[in-house]
Amino acid sequence: MPFVTSHLPYAPGRVGMFVHPKHRRGPAHDHNENDITQRPMATWKSYARIILAHVSLIVLSVVYVGFGAFLFYQLEQPNEVEVRARNIERFHVHKRQMIEHLWEMRSSGIGQHVVEDMAVKYVDNVTRILFEAFDTHCIAAKHLRPGGENEDYNWTYMTALFFTTTLLTTIGYGNLTPVTGRGKFLCILYALFGVPLILITVADIGKFLSENIVQLYKWYTKLREQLTRKSDYTPISQKDEEKRKGHQMDIPDLDSYVSIPIFLIVTILLGYITLGAVILAMWEGWDFFSGFYFSFITMTTVGFGDIVPVKREYYILDLCYIIIGLSITTMCIDLVGIQYIQKMHYFGRAIKDARFALVNVGGKMVHVPDLMRYASVLQQKYGQKKVHDTIVVKGAYAPKDLSKIRFIDFGALASMESWQSLWSILTGRTQEVHV
Template identity: 30%
Template sequence: SVRTAIGSIVGPVELFSDDVRSAVVMGIETETLLDTKTDRSWRKRLTNFLGHTGLFLLLIAYTVFGGLVFKALEHPTEVATLKEHDARVKQHRAVFLERVSRSRRASEQEFLRLLEQQLNKYESAVQDAARGGLLVPITEGRQPADLARWNNLQAIFFASTVLTTIGYGNIVPVTTGGRTFCLLYALIGIPLCVSVIADLGSLVANRFTGLPSWLEKVSTTVKSLLSALVALLLLLLYISVGALLFMILEGEWSFFESFYFCFITMTTIGFGDLVPQKPEYMLLCTVYILIGLGMTSTIIEIVRNEYAKSWKRIQALAEALRKLAEAGGSATEIASLQNEFIQRITMTDSNKSPKQWENAVDTIVRNMSKPKLKEPKIVQIIIYETSV
């Protein structure tokens, strides 16, 4: 312990003076306090890390749980529907071939009528099968169960789109049990997802608090604009990296299509016209979307604040100019007051609340509307000296 350590060290120095022994003891106690503070700092960092990571892992676990439940509820019904469509398409295909082969001896007009009739029935069956998810030609010999979209990874990806409210619409629950579970799942999971996104957003926002030393003397407005610009560039970089990743993984997407998908996803627009089709990387896609939503929400908030500040400045300037116009005076005086007001309003702090802005505007207008002291007239006396 500390006392044992102190005793072992103080024992040999008893030959020295009391001041020396006190200095040794104080040095050991100071070192012990520093070690304690270091331990507390590491514990605090570890606690914060576990807090952020734990919340994120909780969302991942909840997403996986929801995906597995969705699969258990929807997969059997989907497989049964696919088998029904498969049998119907094959039946109409066989009838079509049989009727065509029988009508060889019929007249040309009768043959065309029969051909069109059977072809319409077959096309209708194919369209119904396509709407039901049977998109692969029957001749490939794949079983309907292999074409089911409600597999484990697709179901987990669908659960993530429910929690993030993106909702591509490429896959939806059709059973009563699946829809009921979706309502309860979203009711609990969306607030959890919003909390995780806000937590990730706060981590991203903390990265914009520090500025380089050469920007310390820059005005507050310039700092805010630079922060917004850096945030936008970071978002574009993140989307570009994701676009490159999706272009490689999908294989059929161009870089522009991948970038378009990432942007539509990060802004939670979710048209559903482009959706990842490879289930192998759905978990990676889910993590990418969750992190990106945290970044996007924070960056959009930063840009929104800049828009709001600019709009407040414009409103304050317009109101001040209106008051100046109502104050009367010659055009030259009003122009002079306007120039003076613009110079003053741009020097004010951009972090003022709307009420503070209004009070500042009123104060500036009152100060500038006061009658100025008349300057004494200058009389010029010109003396001409001539030789006359």
Template identity: 30%
Template sequence: MSSSSDKAMNNPKNNISKLKSITGSVGLLVTLMIYTAIGGLVFRQLELPIEIVRLSRIRTILLTQRNHFINQILNNTDLNISTFADKMQLELRSYEIAMQEATQGGFLINSVDESDLLNNQDIANLPPVAIDRWSIIQAVFFASTVLTTIGYGNVVPSSIWGRVFCIFFAFIGIPLTLTVIAHWGKLFAEIVSEIANKISENLPSFITQFYPHNTTGQRSLGALAAIGLLFIYISCGATMFMLWEEDWNFFDGFYFCFVTMTTIGFGDLVPKKPKYMLFCTLYILVGLALTGTIIELVRRQYAQSWRRLQALRGPIAEVLRKISEHAGGDISIMQSDLRNLLTVIAMPKLKRKDGKNTDVEEKEWQEAVEAVLRNITTSVPDKNYQKPIMQIVIYESSV
């Protein structure tokens, strides 16, 4: 087995094919990154001016309400305490509503400079508002969430042209993203398969006796290993986000990574450090490719089991009926037949060396299964078989 793998490794055509596959995957990834960067810059160009105007208006309203509240306190001439308290309650309520609207609009209170707060009368000449939402890195990160269909919802286009561009950008970019994820997922699957083959060839003898040698067991083991690899990848990301985000723990990072890798994207947890956004984008793209590969492996396992059960549904039902008629519900008689029946269900389909099935091999597999089922039905005992009788004796005492 090792010699065949060595020949495959030393085959020039095989190496050239692998090199072309890797080069094509890298080219697609670079194309997607350039497309994402261009889209982020266009989003920034369309949304940033409107965002500046909107946040400046929110800041003006907030500072106006704040100054009005302070002036009402300083210029109060009413000596009636109860009247003054009721008046301050109304003024404070207006200021709280302004703060709530500012928070919902994405305006951060700490973005207001202290000099702006002290200079209460000069609201018209305030410096430009600080913009974090549509910075270059945030815009590129938003473009990546559009292409991956994650859509956290914390940043959205608000202008008409921004929304129109988002439709066309997603219409072209989502198929490109799915193609990149599919190529990288296939590449990851090949790499993981080669690593698994090399590990299985070099396993010690005391471990190989527990290693499944049938196709079904190997596929199940491969699916479990792939799921374990995904959890390791998510755990690594959770550890990094725990170190980057001050208010995140490991579970928060793990939850965010899982919701992101499965493209659920609730948006309740989103990274806030802009300098890590580009790395986060790359981490998400690689993770989506890995997740797609693992989901495909698990889906194939379920699909194969379902097809096998569908193919054996009729014969198995007939065999169970005959066993029940002849054995009369005797578990001791049915035990070996049921064991053989489970063996039939677990029988792997015959495959060629290249892994492709043909109609002839499919027919051979069905004939082999039917032969085993016929053997089960012919081995059942005769109808004249005396069923075991359980005798129950009840003693009635004089008490």
């Protein structure tokens, strides 16, 4: 059975499979080692394979959010209808009883203080009924006014969609929550699988945006360098060019690494928040600061819930703004994190490779660890000189006559040769070490 190997030389536009000579049919001398057994893949197919995974993830997330909204709507909306009707009827019945009873007491000639005491009891009961009705999260003051039965319910499909999106993005405003036992159980089970899915989707979109921002910044940098080179051209000698390339080869992937300014990243994030603040202030009737506050709390997934959108006709636009904003926030975090991780990576490698560095001491090349050992020994042996001759400081000691030491070998690095060189210094004997 043919197998795929990863040791083929790369040829642009040639995608195929390498067949081992043992598995080929016919004489071995009739075939080349790099025979291609498949036709080259079309460009649109290669791009389609890359894009299909990302698009499938987004489609899966949208379907998951929409299906969850349908489930929550089916579970919570009937309960809201029943609870609202029962509590509104209870309130109106108690109000009618209070009016009729007080009117009968007044008409029968009962004393004024008795009527007032009864009125106080009825008012206390009405207050208790109102608080119990409001605690159900299904009734507000507008539902108790005349015609309140015709007000929109809290649980509609659109509000359920808004709820599932804010739930899975971990924003959680708290203005709409499930109150039934089945709804709460579904919320736990639904978020258990949905939160990782949505976070992965948002991170994937953020990664896509960050890569495109890096690519755009690369083009901008190259264009700026070309314009600068044309305006201020200075000839560079061949030796300087080779020296510059040699320095660049010291750091891996230097050409592919682009450092985007932090100021630009912060500007992108604050600019998007400001744009959202202006738009939300227009269609929600907020002031600019309230819109900016809501946008910032949303983009950071804090979600206090003290300010939430109420215009349901704009909920779809609100959700699009939230998802794109979370992706931009992820993009900014990714760009900043990549820069600091890259810097720490190179810094750590520089510290790790510092012990292999060579220092020219008196015409001799010495490794840094050996130089520190020699300096320590010389500090102990010659460190107690006169004050006017040498200044004694706390730490490593570097004598002025270090260049006169000619027994430091080139290849000594924490090895037996280092100990031999150290022994030759202490005993004063000359011992050449062959490198």
